[in-house]
Amino acid sequence: MSLPKSPRTSGATGPGPKGALRRLGEWCARHFVIVIVLWLVALAGLQFLQRTYGGDYSDNFALPGSQSQQGSDVLKKHEPKAGGYSSTVVLHDAAKPLTGFGGQINSAVTSLEKLPEVLSAQSPLPPPGTSAPKPPAGTPDVGPLSTDARTAYITVRFSVQPSTLGSGYLTGVDRAVQPLRSAGVDVEYGGPLGELARPKANDKVSELIGFGVAIVVLLAGFGSVLAAGVPLVTALIGVICGLGALGLLAAAFTFATVSPTLATMIGLGVGIDYALFLITRHRQNLMDGRDPVTAAGLAVSTSGRAVLVSGCTVIIALTGLSVSGVSFIAKLGVAAAVTVVSAVLGALTLVPALLGLIGRRMDRFRVRKPIAESDAGTGAGADAGAGAGADGQDAVAHGTWHRYAQRVERRPWWFLAGGVIVVAVLAVPVFSIQLGHIGDGADPKSFTDRRAFDLMSSAFGPGSNGPLTLVIDQSAVPQADRSALASQAGKALTQVPGAATITPLKATSDGDVLTGTAYSTQAPQNADTTDLTNRLVDDILPQAVRGTEAHGYVTGTTAAQVDFLDIVAERLPLIIAVVVALAFLIILIVFRGLLVALKAAVLNVLSIAASYGVVVAVFQWGWGGPALGVSGKVPIESYVPMMMFAIVFGLSMDYEIFLLSRVHEAWLRTADAKAGVAHALEITARVITCAALIMVSVFAAFIISDNIVVKMLGLGLAVSVLIDATVVRLLLVPAVMTLLGPAAWWTPRWLDRILPHVSTEGEDPRAAASPGPRGGEQKRGG
Structure with missing residues (x-):
């Protein structure tokens, strides 16, 4: 196995030509007034247009071509x-x-x-x-x-x-x-x-809670009021602009009612994270003695490149939901992607503009001594960023995270086993997951649909809230045979398991269609009602029309929801396969390591399975559901697992790319795989921990929403990020990378030649003078 040539050769003495991202960052920092004014104009303009021409949000589960839709069309045509x-x-x-x-x-x-x-x-x-x-x-x-x-x-x-x-x-x-x-x-x-x-959903309380926690975390993590304020301001402006654009799209397309809340959750989370990564690098550049404009440009050219790759990954994952073939779900992905786009644009333009405005005053208002990327000691002869590596990369590190990484290095199998056990235990409930549609009976009693549900259940039974309309199209049946068909269908529809009652079939005014209504013994959201619907479609109605040219359908709102559930359940594995393959391909292209890419894909599956398990335990098993404002046990909303998988994949890639880029950088520079893991964990652990705490708080704050789907997404995403930033990043990734050693970065030569070259961190001038081993041409051994 051979290592590609190190980008930092022994002859390098300084930065090469300025790239587009660096020029963009420096221009925004230098012309901060223009950039800030343009963003404020865009903010006001989008809000004005959205309020004037924006559309409304509504839930439309229409499924063209489904049997329920065909039945509805037949009934509409004849009656x-x-x-x-x-x-x-x-x-x-x-x-x-x-x-x-x-x-x-x-x-x-x-x-x-x-x-x-x-x-x-x-x-x-x-x-x-x-x-x-x-x-x-x-x-x-x-x-x-x-x-x-x-x-x-x-x-x-x-x-x-x-x-x-x-x-x-x-x-x-x-x-x-x-x-x-x-x-x-x-x-x-x-x-x-x-x-x-x-x-209408009022998420302002959730947003304020998320912002409040973010302020505390940023102040504790970075000690500077201005450093804490910039991510919050840019994320807020980005989200408001994104929601304005989404409102305009809603005038032309039908977006679900949960769309703006979902877009706000994702936009705030990634917006704060992206700004945080840039500001962290910028502050270190300032400590290294660079002027604010150059520091901002270097931050955009390095960490900004990781932001761009991560943002594109999130957007690709969200738009990849279109693979489901269900427009309702595809549009949810588009809605979330809109605020991710605005977050990336804000990070690459508005953040450097604000950094240029602040200048060297970044740490003037502080609550404690500021630190930047690393807690590592600077080593002998190093002071305030001076020394062999400006970010402490070549210094002797004795920080807490470095010592932790060394423990992982000594006992990788123990840490790997511990992480796998934790994930496996959390994932146990997922094997009993029940997908469905959350009915009105789970809503708060302050909602009129919940009160209507209770009145109907008490007077007519729970199944009255989800009647199933039976439609038998006999237009192709000769008139002389229709009475026999009606008799045969009537017999088939007697004593149907799971049905409380089925009304006698009646002919429409033109005589071409027979209609009746089936009522389940259970509420619409119950699995028994889903089973009854499928039994009617697959067994009972085919038996009722056997030997004739007639066709049977089950239609109505409940039947359409069951069809939606069946389609989503059928295509969920396809979405998972596409997302996992995408994760594998992106990591492979970016880091040129076959086993690294495989590791990322497998860990994504493990972490999402654990978060699914928590959601199932809380909502479906009822472990804590009432404490969250959920009345009783409810199924998992059919599209929630699909949305969670796409979103969590994208968000986890933020931390994956941020951590692996540091490991890869150290590996290229030293060819010491184990030391590279320890070094990367130390300089990224604080930033990833702060970013994860912020994102967890933003997502978890939406658990107080009255919308149960929002509660599910909020809890599921919060748990996913928490697992990803703790169990995965602190246990599984260091242990696996240590066990793989140099083999992690192996790629067959034929594959390396055909893969495009993408850099996540760009060329870091601070380390340009650091010669790699063997004069810049490094070998991995083996």
């Missing part, structure tokens, strides 16, 4: 008023029967039917002169009027998904049901209307 998307307006009066409010109910139904996009509104009251039909003996009451007449629901059908209509649409709905409320009837909105009525 328009029975098709579309349904929602419920739930009525309840504990004092007297609702039959006494006939005038108000009819008025509300008539007003609802006149609203835009409403196909029909069905009154729960029987026609005048008739009584409400009683359910067959032994079957539950499924409505729309309960047996005691105290609870009822109006079924409203829309031509579009109600959640896409915007919160302003509720004004008309409120006006329509006002007579009922004035009469003292409790009116709650269930299903998509209830989701539309949810209060």
